[in-house]
Amino acid sequence: MSQANPIINVSAIFKRELTGYFGSPVAYVFIVIFLLLAGFFTFSISHFFEMGQADLRSFFQWHPWIFLFLVPSVAMRLWAEERRLGTLELLLTLPVTLTQVILGKFLAAWIFLGISLLLTFPLIITTTYLGNPDLGAIFCGYFGSFLMAGAYLSIGIMTSSLTRSQVISFILAVVICLFFILAGFTPITHVLSGWAPLWMTEIVSQLSFLTHFASIERGVLDFRDILYFVSVIFFMLYANAVVLENRRTS
């Protein structure tokens, strides 16, 4: 028996998860709904064509809201399903560490979201055909959107480990994600700035996905914004490990 390599373990779990998505209808339903919603918001609500601008701002600005419901629906089953099927016992008695399992699962789901995001490529083609867009800004938008999806996902995977029920996991994830959005949502920050000192309004809005996504979406790739999303992901995945460890003990 050869010593198992951590990279091999992560990649084995990653491959198993990713093929799992495409082996079930979940993936296709998700992709279709995501594309429909993205299209609906971009064309019907934001009037992409009527705006007459060769950029994808009207597309990206809806992502925080679309992800709010769709990403938790992908994440909710990650641990809850393993618990329900009893495969968690199988997985955790195999010679893999908890970190490897969490990374494998997270990366697979993240890549899946990335694939869904890439499938919106006809929009880039349309914009390039109609005008002369800033491709750097578009790339930036996709990159930011992908990072943000990872942050949503890490919240969802954490709440999934809290409960055996997928419904509870979904609702918890939506509520937490909603908090992360609303903290920077203009109507909320207006209310807050009415009575709270400026520094406090600033701190609260800095916690938000919206604040950090806004600048990336405009095409400004700031290191601090990247750091923000990466640290949210890291924190949530760490919390996930702690939760799983504790739930095993009890």
Next chain:
Amino acid sequence: MIEVRSLTKYFGTQKAVDEISFVVEKGEILGFLGPNAAGKSTTMRMITGFIPPSGGTAVIGGSDITTDSLSARQKIGYLPENAPAYPDMTVYSFLDFCAQIRGFAGIDRKSKIEETIERCFLTTVRHQTINTLSKGYKQRVCFAQSIIHDPEYLILDEPTDGLDPNQKHEVRLMIRNMAAEKVIILSTHILDEMDAVCTRAIVIADGRIVADQTPDDLRKKSSVHGAVTLAIAGGETQSIIACLKSVPGVKSVEILSSNDGNTRVRVFPENKEQSIAESLLAELIQKQYMVQSTFVEQGHLDEVFRMITTESAIEKDIPLKKAQLSDRLRALPELRSQQSQKSEEI
């Protein structure tokens, strides 16, 4: 060698496993026996590292499961209860996944998977997804997963649960064939199974070990062990009994049935280890009774099982009742003094 050292598990305040210790050597097949909720699965889950123990530890081939979990888990093959497997995967891809995690690569991995598929009779379903399989096949798929890396230590939680008699036979054969070079622990609540497969039986009840013996020794505890059951045609029941009781070494005679002049009796000896069958037969033939059949009882495992598992439950209750009683006794003088106070008031 698997060494279990005073494993203990609390669920909240409930004690599920209470300081279980035992050692299993290579070549042994240890049967873990007990009523439902006795702590069998919890103990196995602790040995395999799925749940951390509240106290004590298990050492698997020199690796402590609490401190060196990863290398201990590498040595174990584990079949969890209800044989979980990913329902959307095919048999082949599931085993491929497990082989990857077990550290096999390339041609080595392919040959391991092929070998295991053949060993577990899965050739016909290799490309089927697991959710389309029957319970028996699912059980074998999960079993295949546990032996794919040819582990030295095999832990099986109810390996034949849900299988038909033929499949049970096959799985038991497989287990016995592997036994020589492995340490095997299996849990079951089927007594015949333990009898057919195991070289040693540990009975647990309420989280404690109540017996640790070979199945044969366990059977000797049965009240009917060594008794002789006789079927006799013709003759008066009363005179038959009198005749049997006159044989030296006979403790008592029990009538099992008597109708149409056919009598079935069970004769209990004074000493279980001494056979009384011969002298009984000699006596009966001498008195010219027609003996139709003779059978020396080996003992019933289910009776022993019931006896030792319920005994432990009663033992557990006794101190409780004693405590209640002593509480009441202690309260008595107080009651008396209260009464006397009342009478004084009057």
